[in-house]
Amino acid sequence: xxxxxxxxxxIALPVEWEWALMKTGQVLAIMILLLISxxxxxxxxxxxxxxxxxxxxxxVVGPFGLLQSFADFFKFVFKEIVIPAGANKTVFILAPxxxxxxxxxxxxxxxxxxxxxxxxxxxxxxxxxxxxxxxVYGIIMGGWASxxxxxxxxxxxxxxxxxxxxxxxxxxxxxxxxLVGSLNLTTIVDAQAAGIWAWHxxxxxxxxxxxxxxxxxxxxxxxLGMFFISALAETNRPPFDLPExxxxxxxxxxxxxxSTPYLLFMIGEYLNIVMMCAMTSILFLGGWHxxxxxxxxxxxxxxxxxxxxxxxxxxxLWIMFFMFAMVKAIVPRYRYDQLMRxxxxxxxxxxxxxxxxxxxxxxxxxPAVATSVAGG
Amino acid sequence: MLAAIAWWVLATIAVLSAFAVIAAxxxxxxxxxxxxTFFTSAGLFVLLGAEFLAMLLVVVxxxxxxxxFLFVVMMLDVDFAELKQGFLSYTPIGAIIAVALFAELALVxxxxxxxxxxxxxxxxxxxxxxxxxxxxxxxLYTDYLLVFQMAGLxxxxxxxxxxxxxxxxxxxxxxxxxxxxxxxKRSEGVELKDPRPGQGLG
Numbered sequence: 001x002x003x004x005x006x007x008x009x010x011i012a013l014p015v016e017w018e019w020a021l022m023k024t025g026q027v028l029a030i031m032i033l034l035l036i037s038x039x040x041x042x043x044x045x046x047x048x049x050x051x052x053x054x055x056x057x058x059x060v061v062g063p064f065g066l067l068q069s070f071a072d073f074f075k076f077v078f079k080e081i082v083i084p085a086g087a088n089k090t091v092f093i094l095a096p097x098x099x100x101x102x103x104x105x106x107x108x109x110x111x112x113x114x115x116x117x118x119x120x121x122x123x124x125x126x127x128x129x130x131x132x133x134x135x136v137y138g139i140i141m142g143g144w145a146s147x148x149x150x151x152x153x154x155x156x157x158x159x160x161x162x163x164x165x166x167x168x169x170x171x172x173x174x175x176x177x178x179l180v181g182s183l184n185l186t187t188i189v190d191a192q193a194a195g196i197w198a199w200h201x202x203x204x205x206x207x208x209x210x211x212x213x214x215x216x217x218x219x220x221x222x223x224l225g226m227f228f229i230s231a232l233a234e235t236n237r238p239p240f241d242l243p244e245x246x247x248x249x250x251x252x253x254x255x256x257x258x259s260t261p262y263l264l265f266m267i268g269e270y271l272n273i274v275m276m277c278a279m280t281s282i283l284f285l286g287g288w289h290x291x292x293x294x295x296x297x298x299x300x301x302x303x304x305x306x307x308x309x310x311x312x313x314x315x316x317l318w319i320m321f322f323m324f325a326m327v328k329a330i331v332p333r334y335r336y337d338q339l340m341r342x343x344x345x346x347x348x349x350x351x352x353x354x355x356x357x358x359x360x361x362x363x364x365x366x367p368a369v370a371t372s373v374a375g376g
Numbered sequence: 377m378l379a380a381i382a383w384w385v386l387a388t389i390a391v392l393s394a395f396a397v398i399a400a401x402x403x404x405x406x407x408x409x410x411x412x413t414f415f416t417s418a419g420l421f422v423l424l425g426a427e428f429l430a431m432l433l434v435v436v437x438x439x440x441x442x443x444x445f446l447f448v449v450m451m452l453d454v455d456f457a458e459l460k461q462g463f464l465s466y467t468p469i470g471a472i473i474a475v476a477l478f479a480e481l482a483l484v485x486x487x488x489x490x491x492x493x494x495x496x497x498x499x500x501x502x503x504x505x506x507x508x509x510x511x512x513x514x515x516l517y518t519d520y521l522l523v524f525q526m527a528g529l530x531x532x533x534x535x536x537x538x539x540x541x542x543x544x545x546x547x548x549x550x551x552x553x554x555x556x557x558x559x560x561k562r563s564e565g566v567e568l569k570d571p572r573p574g575q576g577l578g
Contacts, residue, residue, distance in 0.1 A: 016378050091408070122507040126431035133439030137411070140443070144404060144450050156447070163443055170435075183509055341554065 091145035099138030099268035113309030143253035154252025171351035189287030201284035277320035
């Protein structure tokens with residue numbers, strides 16, 4: 001809340017106001033970066049999908065279709081906004097706005113590089129979890145306010161799905177928290193600095209603590225896989241895109257939406273996917289650290305270290321997004337009862353057992369040096 | 377200064393939306409205002425330095441409990457006009473409850489002030505080295521361990537009780553057998569017939 005003690009003001013403004021201005025600038029910078037990335041991620045998604053199906057994908061607007069997303073954007077924006085008669089107007093408009101805003105709000109706590117973060121919260125991971133659990137409101141509100149049966153059913157299905165998978169995501173996050181001993185995202189990333197064998201997803205490679213690395217490694221590898229699958233379900237991506245199951249529900253909660261409100265829903269949805277990629281990379285894939293060691297080991301000056309760290313983090317986002325795109329392309333859609341069965345009957349018990357296993361490791365097996373990690 | 381602005385904005389929204397919860401005509405709007413109230417209260421917690429509690433409030437109440445409220449309110453076929461009819465007759469009871477709650481809050485608030493008027497709440501640890509997640513954990517899992525576990529047990533009993541009360545085994549209901557579904561072979565599901573022209577399968 002307060003600027004740090006060694007803070008030198010640039011302009012003759014009260015320090016607090018200048019701090020607020022600076023934060024606003026950072027927020028804008030992150031937003032613009034995310035929106036532009038999103039334009040190309042959308043194109044990338046479609047290109048990957050096309051490539052799997054031996055098509056070319058969008059290739060008309062700009063070289064290699066690079067400007068396709070921008071063309072789509074203008075097309076969306078210039079369409080007429082249709083609000084159905086009998087719709088609850090305020091809630092109808094509010095729902096996409098909420099989805100859009102919440103998708104951005106989470107990024108405030110995401111660290112891009114050592115120190116490059118808008119708000120380095122002590123409870124960062126809880127904050128991300130809390131914000132992502134709010135995303136369900138945009139969908140319920142949109143489905144309900146449309147005053148039509150298809151969106152309503154789609155919204156309810158979607159909400160039930162997201163709530164179910166949040167539970168197992170929560171337990172998976174707890175396993176990481178147990179290993180790190182802190183809720184701070186920067187601390188979580190720095191706990192994985194040593195190299196790929198220290199990344200939580202690949203702890204099995206750490207043979208320096210031989211017998212116990214099998215227990216913790218196998219558990220965490222399973223957690224990585226489960227987190228990825230839960231992320232697919234949480235963001236309503238194929239193969240769990242039941243809310244939008246075109247063949248059954250037309251387009252789920254967003255049937256009645258057109259033009260900019262629809263665009264906001266779509267941007268929010270994709271931003272949530274990118275957020276899940278960021279969370280996977282922070283929790284399991286070492287954040288901004290290189291597979292062979294911490295980014296600081298490159299010996300660059302602080303500015304370039306941050307820059308390289310940001311690039312590594314960004315590259316990991318794209319790699320994770322590639323995984324999301326590939327899953328969309330190659331896995332057929334699940335049935336709703338199968339989805340619920342996986343969530344409640346398989347993921348929930350498995351993640352509970354994993355929490356117990358990791359708790360056992362942290363209490364009895366972890367080398368004494370590492371147990372002194374105090375929360376940041 | 378910024379904190380003061382944030383406090384005024386959050387507090388105003390919290391009070392107004394709390395009022396809107398009971399004033400709104402549409403129950404769904406009521407629940408949405410309730411969610412807004414929860415959310416702004418979480419913001420007030422953050423201003424107090426109790427970020428852990430704030431996040432828990434958002435995760436548990438906004439992210440889970442209120443979703444269930446919303447589900448129930450949306451699914452039920454509520455007659456809004458009928459719902460509003462008894463509103464005035466319940467006002468005295470509501471007022472009594474409100475006064476009692478307010479008195480309790482005032483008592484707690486005055487009790488938590490030390491003699492020189494400085495609040496001694498757990499949350500206001502300020503700049504100390506322990507984050508408040510750790511502070512809560514240390515108290516909860518040492519001093520109050522028994523109470524904490526008993527609370528957990530009560531919740532578990534309540535949950536199992538709810539399931540037992542509502543679970544009815546109806547005979548003759550066909551259930552899915554996932555193993556049988558997945559383990560089905562082609563030879564069991566597909567049968568090739570060779571009908572002659574003009575005869576059909578008979």
